[in-house]
Amino acid sequence: QVQLVESGGRLVQAGGSLRLSCVASGRTWSIDAMVWFRQAPGKKREFVAGALWNGSSTKYADSVKGRFTISRDNAKNMVYLQMNNLKPEDTAIYYCAADKRWGELPIEDSGYSYWGQGTQVTVFS
Numbered sequence: 001q002v003q004l005v006e007s008g009g010r011l012v013q014a015g016g017s018l019r020l021s022c023v024a025s026g027r028t029w030s031i032d033a034m035v036w037f038r039q040a041p042g043k044k045r046e047f048v049a050g051a052l053w054n055g056s057s058t059k060y061a062d063s064v065k066g067r068f069t070i071s072r073d074n075a076k077n078m079v080y081l082q083m084n085n086l087k088p089e090d091t092a093i094y095y096c097a098a099d100k101r102w103g104e105l106p107i108e109d110s111g112y113s114y115w116g117q118g119t120q121v122t123v124f125s
């Protein structure tokens with residue numbers, strides 16, 4: 001099993017920045033992809049960004065390209081989501097997810113077995 005714990009969510013003004021963190025523990029050797037999803041009230045959970053553990057690939061949703069950056073610290077088993085120029089529509093619960101994906105980064109939430117509890121990001125204008 002792999003355990004994921006997110007942190008860093010808070011209330012922030014539009015145009016501001018925030019960095020989310022996710023730490024993995026347990027059988028971390030069994031995963032090669034770590035991603036971020038988000039779910040806004042009344043909406044489906046959606047893919048935000050993902051990265052392969054070996055650094056060979058990253059992927060972003062069109063809605064966050066140019067504003068969000070995903071990064072990893074393999075030594076600490078952590079993945080980060082740097083969010084800049086935040087907009088009210090970025091308001092959501094942000095989830096970290098992971099799995100062994102053999103070099104792929106699916107954008108469907110069904111593609112990931114391990115999930116954190118989520119961290120709330122609220123952007124006000």
